[in-house]
Amino acid sequence: MQVDVIASIGEARSDDFVHKTVIVIDVLRATSTLMTALANGCGGVIPVETVQQAKQLQEPGDLLGGERFCKKISGFDLGNSPFEYLNRELAGRRLIMTTTNGTRGIQKSRKASHVLAGALLNGTACAKAAAGFHRDVLILCAGTQDAFSWEDGLCAGMLVENIMRLTGESAAEVNDFGLAMLAGFRHVKHDLESALLSCANGKRLSKMGFRDDVCYCARTDVIDVVPVLKDGMMVPLSQ
Amino acid sequence: MQVDVIASIGEARSDDFVHKTVIVIDVLRATSTLMTALANGCGGVIPVETVQQAKQLQEPGDLLGGERFCKKISGFDLGNSPFEYLNRELAGRRLIMTTTNGTRGIQKSRKASHVLAGALLNGTACAKAAAGFHRDVLILCAGTQDAFSWEDGLCAGMLVENIMRLTGESAAEVNDFGLAMLAGFRHVKHDLESALLSCANGKRLSKMGFRDDVCYCARTDVIDVVPVLKDGMMVPLSQ
Numbered sequence: 001m002q003v004d005v006i007a008s009i010g011e012a013r014s015d016d017f018v019h020k021t022v023i024v025i026d027v028l029r030a031t032s033t034l035m036t037a038l039a040n041g042c043g044g045v046i047p048v049e050t051v052q053q054a055k056q057l058q059e060p061g062d063l064l065g066g067e068r069f070c071k072k073i074s075g076f077d078l079g080n081s082p083f084e085y086l087n088r089e090l091a092g093r094r095l096i097m098t099t100t101n102g103t104r105g106i107q108k109s110r111k112a113s114h115v116l117a118g119a120l121l122n123g124t125a126c127a128k129a130a131a132g133f134h135r136d137v138l139i140l141c142a143g144t145q146d147a148f149s150w151e152d153g154l155c156a157g158m159l160v161e162n163i164m165r166l167t168g169e170s171a172a173e174v175n176d177f178g179l180a181m182l183a184g185f186r187h188v189k190h191d192l193e194s195a196l197l198s199c200a201n202g203k204r205l206s207k208m209g210f211r212d213d214v215c216y217c218a219r220t221d222v223i224d225v226v227p228v229l230k231d232g233m234m235v236p237l238s239q
Numbered sequence: 240m241q242v243d244v245i246a247s248i249g250e251a252r253s254d255d256f257v258h259k260t261v262i263v264i265d266v267l268r269a270t271s272t273l274m275t276a277l278a279n280g281c282g283g284v285i286p287v288e289t290v291q292q293a294k295q296l297q298e299p300g301d302l303l304g305g306e307r308f309c310k311k312i313s314g315f316d317l318g319n320s321p322f323e324y325l326n327r328e329l330a331g332r333r334l335i336m337t338t339t340n341g342t343r344g345i346q347k348s349r350k351a352s353h354v355l356a357g358a359l360l361n362g363t364a365c366a367k368a369a370a371g372f373h374r375d376v377l378i379l380c381a382g383t384q385d386a387f388s389w390e391d392g393l394c395a396g397m398l399v400e401n402i403m404r405l406t407g408e409s410a411a412e413v414n415d416f417g418l419a420m421l422a423g424f425r426h427v428k429h430d431l432e433s434a435l436l437s438c439a440n441g442k443r444l445s446k447m448g449f450r451d452d453v454c455y456c457a458r459t460d461v462i463d464v465v466p467v468l469k470d471g472m473m474v475p476l477s478q
Binding site for chain 2: 007147148149150177180181184185186187200
């Protein structure tokens with residue numbers, strides 16, 4: 001099984017995704033928030049690229065969520081902080097979500113056989129789901145405006161470690177970027193909170209008052225929901 | 240001091256280099272070989288992009304060196320194996336060198352204030368030289384045909400570690416990609432040979448009979464020469 005990690009959305013070409021299982025990662029904060037919503041009973045998350053698309057798709061009962069420049073979008077119900085999604089009002093309702101990087105990554109992956117959302121929060125469950133599809137895996141770090149983000153790389157390293165454990169080290173062929181993320185994750189995995197607080201997005205969010213979001217997203221394996229794309233909507237993968 | 244690591248030549252824009260100290264890394268094998276030549280008395284290395292440019296520049300006494308697809312170029316005196324450059328015939332002679340990635344990286348860096356060549360072989364000396372220029376540092380991993388190469392990332396991590404040590408941790412602002420390479424380097428630094436043998440270029444070179452080259456290039460701090468670009472030629476930096 002080939003396991004490739006890609007550093008940012010700009011480096012990914014849609015045709016690379018064909019016949020593969022793609023895991024989209026945007027640890028701070030889109031995929032962390034998305035799986036928090038599903039774990040709290042949200043009926044499904046529709047990722048869209050633009051604010052206009054979100055508004056056009058909205059039907060009665062749907063919630064609009066997302067951010068631009070880390071802030072809630074004017075007229076939307078919810079922003080991009082996972083703490084806004086620990087909420088009973090979500091139960092059974094659809095969420096239409098647009099963020100700068102994470103939802104773009106999901107959109108770009110549509111040609112894949114399976115599209116999953118990964119974060120540190122569901123790392124082991126997500127790796128297990130991906131290994132279970134028995135296809136080559138492409139791990140797409142969403143990054144920030146086409147630049148690499150360390151928190152996404154750390155999650156990629158966690159996924160590579162778990163996929164290798166599940167398939168057997170000799171069965172997984174990992175690209176050079178994946179080997180780098182694996183080594184980096186192994187070096188800091190016992191203090192992921194510090195690592196996330198010291199990277200560019202962690203610093204930016206902390207300055208804007210979202211330090212608790214960063215600490216929340218630095219936790220591993222506290223959510224067992226694996227979001228999967230089905231008919232344009234991210235829903236929990238059936239175990 | 241800002242210290243940024245860039246993953247491959249394709250991601251670098253020449254204008255990013257202005258007013259900065261650039262360190263070009265192509266561990267397997269261009270920069271390792273280049274500094275081996277200078278350490279063995281070569282008078283200077285002129286990096287060029289094409290075979291034709293190399294031939295046009297050649298004057299009596301000059302040697303032609305380099306590779307395409309890991310192999311010596313037809314009609315050239317030397318290939319790209321460092322072992323070919325442990326040679327007294329080099330003494331005082333100019334070497335005109337063209338390789339697929341490393342020399343391209345040097346060419347692309349010409350707008351920088353200082354252009355140095357780095358490898359594991361001269362890692363500490365190179366970091367010391369870069370810190371001594373008191374300018375922002377841009378570390379350019381040459382990579383392989385615009386894809387990231389782990390051996391270059393490891394060297395970048397070594398350089399970041401040493402620059403941070405020399406300038407003080409709080410004085411160096413490191414980009415996310417640099418933080419990732421630093422963590423990865425720290426995880427495997429006690430067995431760099433295994434790391435280099437397991438990355439894509441290490442495997443490819445080993446299969447082609449160049450395993451000894453990989454092991455040679457995995458050693459740290461055995462060369463104290465820091466190649467610097469001066470009037471289009473890489474020469475040893477005066478201590």
